[in-house]
Amino acid sequence: MPDARITFEGVGKRYGKLWALRNVECAFHPGEVVMLIGPNASGKTTLIKCLLGLVRPTEGRITVNGEAIGSDPAYRTAIGYMPQISQYPATLTIGQLLEMMADVRGMSNNEPDDRLVEGLGLSAQLNKRLSSLSGGTKQKVSAVLALRSRPSILVMDEPTAGLDPLSSKRVLERAAAVRDAGGTVLITSHLMEEVEALADRVAYLEEGSLRFLLPVQEILVRAGTKRLSEALPRMLESRALCNA
Amino acid sequence: MLKVFKYTLIDLARNRFVLGYAVLMLLVAQGLFSLEGDPTKALLSLVQVVMALVPSIALVFTVVYFYDIQEFTQLLAVQPMRRGAILGGQVLALAVALLLAQAIGLGLPLLVHSPTLAALVLSLSGSGLVLVFISLGALIALKQREKARGVGVALAIWFLLVLVYDALLMWGMFTLSDYPIEPFVVPFAGVNPIDLARIMVMLQVDLAAMMGYSGAIYKNFFGTQMGMAVAGLIMMVWVLVPGWSAMRAFNRKDL
Numbered sequence: 001m002p003d004a005r006i007t008f009e010g011v012g013k014r015y016g017k018l019w020a021l022r023n024v025e026c027a028f029h030p031g032e033v034v035m036l037i038g039p040n041a042s043g044k045t046t047l048i049k050c051l052l053g054l055v056r057p058t059e060g061r062i063t064v065n066g067e068a069i070g071s072d073p074a075y076r077t078a079i080g081y082m083p084q085i086s087q088y089p090a091t092l093t094i095g096q097l098l099e100m101m102a103d104v105r106g107m108s109n110n111e112p113d114d115r116l117v118e119g120l121g122l123s124a125q126l127n128k129r130l131s132s133l134s135g136g137t138k139q140k141v142s143a144v145l146a147l148r149s150r151p152s153i154l155v156m157d158e159p160t161a162g163l164d165p166l167s168s169k170r171v172l173e174r175a176a177a178v179r180d181a182g183g184t185v186l187i188t189s190h191l192m193e194e195v196e197a198l199a200d201r202v203a204y205l206e207e208g209s210l211r212f213l214l215p216v217q218e219i220l221v222r223a224g225t226k227r228l229s230e231a232l233p234r235m236l237e238s239r240a241l242c243n244a
Numbered sequence: 245m246l247k248v249f250k251y252t253l254i255d256l257a258r259n260r261f262v263l264g265y266a267v268l269m270l271l272v273a274q275g276l277f278s279l280e281g282d283p284t285k286a287l288l289s290l291v292q293v294v295m296a297l298v299p300s301i302a303l304v305f306t307v308v309y310f311y312d313i314q315e316f317t318q319l320l321a322v323q324p325m326r327r328g329a330i331l332g333g334q335v336l337a338l339a340v341a342l343l344l345a346q347a348i349g350l351g352l353p354l355l356v357h358s359p360t361l362a363a364l365v366l367s368l369s370g371s372g373l374v375l376v377f378i379s380l381g382a383l384i385a386l387k388q389r390e391k392a393r394g395v396g397v398a399l400a401i402w403f404l405l406v407l408v409y410d411a412l413l414m415w416g417m418f419t420l421s422d423y424p425i426e427p428f429v430v431p432f433a434g435v436n437p438i439d440l441a442r443i444m445v446m447l448q449v450d451l452a453a454m455m456g457y458s459g460a461i462y463k464n465f466f467g468t469q470m471g472m473a474v475a476g477l478i479m480m481v482w483v484l485v486p487g488w489s490a491m492r493a494f495n496r497k498d499l
Binding site (some may be wrong): 077089100145 | 247248250251252254255258259313314316318320322323325326496
């Protein structure tokens with residue numbers, strides 16, 4: 001396995017008396033897709049937000065490409081992020097938003113990869129105002145924003161929620177392409193089919209703690225089954241399987 | 245910062261509330277000058293409207309706008325740019341949008357109907373109030389997580405500065421009327437940006453004479469170049485302190 005691209009070293013986040021994340025120790029490598037799964041409020045989004053610098057950890061340290069993340073935002077040049085909820089300035093058009101984000105990231109007009117704009121059927125809608133878009137179309141815009149700068153770290157929070165099956169397929173294909181190009185992809189999902197189709201490793205979070213981070217094959221072997229959707233419940237029912 | 249400023253301004257330029265603000269001010273100003281034959285009297289009525297309306301609109305709009313763009317701000321914050329640049333660009337765009345709306349709604353009628361020094365001071369004071377209340381609005385929006393609570397705090401602050409502060413000052417002056425308290429009135433009035441703006445305009449239309457001994461004190465102090473500079477400085481403090489606090493809050497905030 002190559003050197004870790006992202007490490008979490010004893011990372012914890014507390015909101016008041018509640019620990020949303022507790023002592024998370026893990027590493028994510030180039031060329032892999034890690035699916036973050038867990039029940040609602042298990043800390044998946046907080047973990048992602050800590051990596052993105054949106055949330056400041058109460059304790060511990062996060063590194064990206066060997067450098068601890070701090071107040072310098074330069075490390076985010078490598079990151080593409082697709083949030084769970086997309087809300088954009090109401091009166092801007094899709095075209096203006098794409099232009100703005102390219103501008104903010106310092107990309108020239110020729111640089112962004114806009115095949116996804118066409119692939120997701122957004123080419124004809126570039127002049128539409130963002131306020132007039134459906135939730136699904138806003139998700140497509142978010143996917144384009146996350147992917148068009150060719151990130152080496154791709155973070156997607158429930159990327160296919162609200163997307164039609166064809167668009168979901170295209171977005172996940174692009175995520176896989178980022179992995180194949182040596183990128184690190186972190187995806188939160190509740191959909192086992194997605195996890196099964198794409199994941200190289202699965203991280204399971206519960207009550208803010210990382211219960212396991214294992215390759216898919218190992219989960220299947222430990223659980224003694226061929227389907228991840230059957231293996232995960234078995235793993236969770238038995239602490240011994242998680243720790244083995 | 246300039247990139248955020250540019251696109252936030254494009255968004256605000258098409259915002260119905262900003263356009264509505266310009267039209268409302270235009271209608272009020274034009275209406276007052278049309279109904280009142282004497283431009284000075286119309287200007288005095290306009291002063292009261294500006295002192296009540298401008299702070300409330302700038303404050304509430306800023307608070308609501310910051311809540312409305314919260315998720316987008318989050319998306320900007322994961323780009324390779326400093327948070328200071330994001331907030332700076334957004335606040336600057338809000339200031340330019342509201343100042344332009346005010347220049348059209350208030351500045352144009354004043355220029356046409358009453359091109360006097362008093363009108364210029366009213367325009368400048370109104371602009372100062374826009375900046376003060378945008379700054380306060382940004383701070384409120386960043387300190388309060390819930391939109392309803394943020395709007396509530398904004399309205400409470402507006403109510404406090406527009407009505408309660410003056411009522412307390414009047415009550416104090418009335419209760420202590422047997423004592424020579426006028427020298428203390430100047431600093432107390434000067435602390436409230438709305439009162440300060442009102443005094444600066446009143447001095448230009450020479451209403452100080454009608455305000456008795458307090459008016460004379462105001463004139464003696466704020467009527468001088470030194471007084472004007474102090475007034476400008478107080479306004480600047482009202483812009484910079486909440487603005488700096490907002491920046492600090494944003495830099496530390498979990499988004």
